[in-house]
Amino acid sequence: MMGESGAKVEEDAAKxxxxxxxxxxxxxxDVVGLFPALSTCAEPLDMTGETEHEHRPGEAFLFEPRGGxxxxxxxxxxxxxxxxxxxxxxxFGRFAAGxxxxxxxxxxxxxxxxxxxxxxxxxxxxxPWCNSLNASAGAGLRWTLTPTRVQTVCRxxxxxLGPLPVAADSTTGIYFRPESGGRQVLIxxxxxxxxxxxxxxxxxYKRAPDAEFTQVKLAAFHHRVPSLEPRGDPSGIAGLYTxxxxxxxxxxxxxGVDGFWVANGFSGHGFKLAPAVGSMVAxxxxxxxxxxxxxxxxxxxxxxxxxxxxxxxxxLA
Numbered sequence: 001m002m003g004e005s006g007a008k009v010e011e012d013a014a015k016x017x018x019x020x021x022x023x024x025x026x027x028x029x030d031v032v033g034l035f036p037a038l039s040t041c042a043e044p045l046d047m048t049g050e051t052e053h054e055h056r057p058g059e060a061f062l063f064e065p066r067g068g069x070x071x072x073x074x075x076x077x078x079x080x081x082x083x084x085x086x087x088x089x090x091x092f093g094r095f096a097a098g099x100x101x102x103x104x105x106x107x108x109x110x111x112x113x114x115x116x117x118x119x120x121x122x123x124x125x126x127x128p129w130c131n132s133l134n135a136s137a138g139a140g141l142r143w144t145l146t147p148t149r150v151q152t153v154c155r156x157x158x159x160x161l162g163p164l165p166v167a168a169d170s171t172t173g174i175y176f177r178p179e180s181g182g183r184q185v186l187i188x189x190x191x192x193x194x195x196x197x198x199x200x201x202x203x204x205y206k207r208a209p210d211a212e213f214t215q216v217k218l219a220a221f222h223h224r225v226p227s228l229e230p231r232g233d234p235s236g237i238a239g240l241y242t243x244x245x246x247x248x249x250x251x252x253x254x255x256g257v258d259g260f261w262v263a264n265g266f267s268g269h270g271f272k273l274a275p276a277v278g279s280m281v282a283x284x285x286x287x288x289x290x291x292x293x294x295x296x297x298x299x300x301x302x303x304x305x306x307x308x309x310x311x312x313x314x315x316l317a
Contacts, residue, residue: 001058001168001171001224002062002170003170003171004062005059006025006060009025009060010060013062016064021066022064022066023064024065026061026062027059027060027061028057028061031063034063036161037161038165039223039224040058041056041171041223042056042057042058042059044172045171045220045223047173047216069166069178070271072271075271094111094112094113094115096109096110096111096129097111097112097136098132098133098136099137100116100118101138104258105257105259106259107259108122109122120259121259121260121261122137123261123262124260124262124263125262127240127270128147128202128240128241128242130242130264134255134262138257139256139257141251141255141262141303143265143303145242145244145251146198146242146245147198148198148199148241148242148243149205149238149239150188150197150238150239150240150241150315151194151210151213151236151237152187152209152237152239153186153188153209153214153236154180154184154187154235154236155187155232155233155234155235156183156184156232157183157184157185158229159183161225161228164177165177168190168316169224171223172220172221172223173220174188174220174221175187175188175189175190176188187217189213189315190314190315190316191314192312194213195241195267195268195314199240207238207239208237208238209237214234214236241266241267241270242264242270243267244267246307247308247309248268248310248313248314249265249267249269249310249317250264250265250267250270250277251264251303252280252281252301252302253281253284256304263281268314269315269317275294276296279292280296280298280301284298
């Protein structure tokens, strides 16, 4: 729900379809037919309340019928089981303190308890903790990768209001989706200003959403669902993105330090990019290619590339 013209929505739908994605253009009546509780207003909402809001239905909306969201806990458990089934080892509660080097080459990782895991190649995919590991390996990347606090809010969703889609909403600066089997709605931000709170220590930051953030995002969601009663206790959680400040895209592959690669700076895109990036890295390391592997070359995210030009530097870039 990006407030775009009908022609732009048609163009985007055609682009997605060319890549095998099921996508279509909906008019305002189509949206209400599928999701009766949603307002189709496309007039940007002044969250300060200084400007009186006038309802203006949007021309068209991009709809992906097979789009959705994943359960992150279930997804990680699947990866753990798949790794173990193929002879891999998963260690919990083991902090990676730094890289081990011999003769200028990284040969493994030293854990906080003193154990050393030796490896022919170390891939730093440590997310918000990536910078200290890069520094220990002597990998001086020119990219600014910052652990950044991001917030989400949850509130009850009354079943009598009907189904709720996964949606991005530019007029209010939020995204929302069902949570807890449809009994709740999760609300987050798609605004760049909400992705600027840099965290110095990724082990020490506020895990709950701020009161002001909660109030503003709930007000924005009530604009999108005007029949929703303002009742129920909101909750939420704050987590971390590792934001690449140059172009909000990851850096992947060799660092210039022998035996040490990175897969860092996903900037909020990590979950959806992970299958492709994992495929890129696996192909580059093994020299093998499976039928399901990506054809996209790893070099598009290389450490020595130029920044990718994006229209916006936020989670939707």
